[in-house]
Amino acid sequence: MSAVPTDRLGGVQLRVTQARVVLSEWTKLRSLRSTRWSFLAAVILTIGLPALISTVISSHWSHMDPREQAQRNPMDAALAGVNVSQLAIGVLGVLVITGEYSTGMIRASLGAVPKRLPVLWGKALVFAAATLALMIPSVVVAFFVSQAIFRNHHILQISFSAPHVARAVIGGGLYLTVIGLFALALGALVRNTAGGIALFAGVLFVIPPLMNVLPSSWNNAISPYLPSSAGRDVFALTTGGSDMSPWGGFALFCGYTVAALALAAFALVRRDA
Amino acid sequence: MIEAAHLTKNYGDKRAVDDLSFVVKPGIVTGFLGPNGSGKSTTMRLILGLDRPTSGTVTVNGKAYRDLSAPLHEVGALLEARAVHTGRTAYNHLLALAQTHGVPRRRVDELIELVGLQEVARKRVGGFSLGMGQRLGIAAALLADPGTLILDEPVNGLDPEGIHWIRTLLRGLAAEGRTVFVSSHLMSEMALTADHLIVIGRGRLIADMSVEAFVKSASKNLVRVRSPQAEQLRALIVSHDVTVEIDADGALEITGLDAAQIGELAAANNLVLHELSPVQASLEEAFMDLTRDDVEYHAHTGLAPVGAES
Numbered sequence: 001m002s003a004v005p006t007d008r009l010g011g012v013q014l015r016v017t018q019a020r021v022v023l024s025e026w027t028k029l030r031s032l033r034s035t036r037w038s039f040l041a042a043v044i045l046t047i048g049l050p051a052l053i054s055t056v057i058s059s060h061w062s063h064m065d066p067r068e069q070a071q072r073n074p075m076d077a078a079l080a081g082v083n084v085s086q087l088a089i090g091v092l093g094v095l096v097i098t099g100e101y102s103t104g105m106i107r108a109s110l111g112a113v114p115k116r117l118p119v120l121w122g123k124a125l126v127f128a129a130a131t132l133a134l135m136i137p138s139v140v141v142a143f144f145v146s147q148a149i150f151r152n153h154h155i156l157q158i159s160f161s162a163p164h165v166a167r168a169v170i171g172g173g174l175y176l177t178v179i180g181l182f183a184l185a186l187g188a189l190v191r192n193t194a195g196g197i198a199l200f201a202g203v204l205f206v207i208p209p210l211m212n213v214l215p216s217s218w219n220n221a222i223s224p225y226l227p228s229s230a231g232r233d234v235f236a237l238t239t240g241g242s243d244m245s246p247w248g249g250f251a252l253f254c255g256y257t258v259a260a261l262a263l264a265a266f267a268l269v270r271r272d273a
Numbered sequence: 274m275i276e277a278a279h280l281t282k283n284y285g286d287k288r289a290v291d292d293l294s295f296v297v298k299p300g301i302v303t304g305f306l307g308p309n310g311s312g313k314s315t316t317m318r319l320i321l322g323l324d325r326p327t328s329g330t331v332t333v334n335g336k337a338y339r340d341l342s343a344p345l346h347e348v349g350a351l352l353e354a355r356a357v358h359t360g361r362t363a364y365n366h367l368l369a370l371a372q373t374h375g376v377p378r379r380r381v382d383e384l385i386e387l388v389g390l391q392e393v394a395r396k397r398v399g400g401f402s403l404g405m406g407q408r409l410g411i412a413a414a415l416l417a418d419p420g421t422l423i424l425d426e427p428v429n430g431l432d433p434e435g436i437h438w439i440r441t442l443l444r445g446l447a448a449e450g451r452t453v454f455v456s457s458h459l460m461s462e463m464a465l466t467a468d469h470l471i472v473i474g475r476g477r478l479i480a481d482m483s484v485e486a487f488v489k490s491a492s493k494n495l496v497r498v499r500s501p502q503a504e505q506l507r508a509l510i511v512s513h514d515v516t517v518e519i520d521a522d523g524a525l526e527i528t529g530l531d532a533a534q535i536g537e538l539a540a541a542n543n544l545v546l547h548e549l550s551p552v553q554a555s556l557e558e559a560f561m562d563l564t565r566d567d568v569e570y571h572a573h574t575g576l577a578p579v580g581a582e583s
């Protein structure tokens with residue numbers, strides 16, 4: 001008797017390839033509850049918050065004085081959810097990798113793929129693709145839901161084909177995708193869930209307000225180039241003052257993310273698992 | 274076939290593995306024996322490329338693990354620490370590992386059946402008992418039909434049925450011609466499972482020999498004798514290659530003569546014997562003797578704590 005039936009493996013060329021690792025990482029991603037809950041939260045926040053805010057603005061519109069009305073920007077309402085759902089995406093990005101360290105799964109993953117880098121690339125690709133596939137439709141839906149609510153009150157109408165609008169809406173989805181990758185890279189560097197989330201929150205939410213402590217000439221010279229503000233340029237309707245251009249800011253933001261991923265890759269190959 | 278040459282691993286100042294060289298051959302079960310903290314798990318992580326050696330090399334089938342194109346097909350491993358995400362089901366865990374190598378889905382089902390996890394395969398691993406976790410680990414190790422198996426303390430915490438199952442499985446795998454390398458800190462376990470032993474202490478190689486040779490070399494061949502004429506008997510047999518000690522309750526403990534020789538001597542001299550019993554040193558004692566100087570932490574009672582903790 002054979003302890004392990006082997007005949008069923010006949011005909012298959014057993015070998016690790018990047019494509020197979022991508023499939024494996026897809027199985028890993030879709031088979032965890034944290035994935036479903038985080039993505040669900042991100043979609044609901046991205047669409048729900050603009051719906052809520054548009055409803056509130058519409059119902060209060062008649063009580064606003066003309067100056068306040070003039071300050072209202074339909075895109076602020078349509079993309080309000082992005083600011084909050086980036087937290088859900090960021091936490092998931094960290095968890096995608098630190099969850100493997102906290103449970104010990106990383107040893108199985110790197111045992112199966114001892115060259116290691118295909119695991120990191122696979123995770124990044126699969127997570128980015130899933131985020132993009134969910135969040136681009138979400139921001140588009142958010143825009144049209146918000147506009148539909150405003151239309152009922154004949155206020156704040158803007159066309160998707162108006163200058164910059166489509167870019168800003170799609171930019172919201174792109175921003176969320178890249179912020180997720182940035183968080184994944186931080187998680188891979190820190191290898192610890194709490195530490196990864198703290199670092200992510202620190203870079204995005206703690207460092208920017210700290211800049212206000214600096215002399216304003218320094219602040220103005222640095223702040224536009226921080227990951228948080230560079231990334232936001234792509235989903236701002238208009239960029240002014242010292243801001244970078246939408247695509248310029250986004251390119252810099254992608255540059256930060258690529259640098260973080262490169263550092264993570266370097267550390268992954270060098271460190272003991 | 275696993276070949277280690279001058280394998281050394283430091284963690285900071287701590288040397289966990291120290292100039293270790295050995296060969297693990299196919300077709301037999303090779304036991305990797307050593308007290309807790311002697312470097313067994315570290316050695317196995319080094320073989321699997323999870324940790325990088327400070328110096329020295331280790332290869333599987335002539336290649337560094339990192340250079341294998343289908344590592345799970347060459348080496349199946351069960352690590353000491355769990356290596357599975359608690360939030361995933363057993364099925365998805367195995368499927369994700371299988372997909373890295375292109376192992377077909379039906380093979381996952383087969384393995385689940387082989388290790389007897391059909392009932393819980395679609396449940397999350399976080400709720401598994403230790404035994405179920407070990408069975409899942411074995412399924413993962415066998416997934417891509419590896420020629421070499423590396424198992425770190427596979428019977429730890431298992432019930433007798435589970436221990437028996439693993440033993441039978443390992444012997445079967447070796448009989449098929451596979452290389453089986455299994456660690457334990459318990460000699461008694463190794464005696465039942467292994468054909469060959471590699472014994473380490475404090476990261477250094479102590480012995481590399483067959484289980485049979487180990488048992489033979491380690492046995493003390495002590496004979497316990499009780500006699501109302503103990504003093505006369507002692508005087509009669511003691512010599513430069515026969516030692517006699519008197520134990521706490523007055524029995525003689527004789528080494529250097531076997532029971533038959535002692536009985537015949539006593540009869541020839543008309544000495545009465547109340548007890549004449551050969552005492553084989555237990556394997557555990559033999560192992561403790563061998564590693565006494567290499568145990569990481571001596572208990573304060575003076576007894577080596579081999580096997581006392583896990």
Ligand SMILES: Nc1ncnc2c1ncn2[C@@H]1O[C@H](COP(=O)(O)OP(=O)(O)O)[C@@H](O)[C@H]1O
Pocket residue numbers: 284287288289307308309310311312313314315316
């Ligand atoms: N990652 C690590 N960092 C620091 N020390 C370690 C690490 N892994 C093992 N050690 C130390 O190396 C020694 C050998 O450990 P280990 O290989 O786990 O022994 P065994 O498996 O034989 O019980 C121990 O003293 C242990 O404390």
Ligand SMILES: [Mg+2]
Pocket residue numbers: 310313314315353425426
């Ligand atoms: Mg160990």
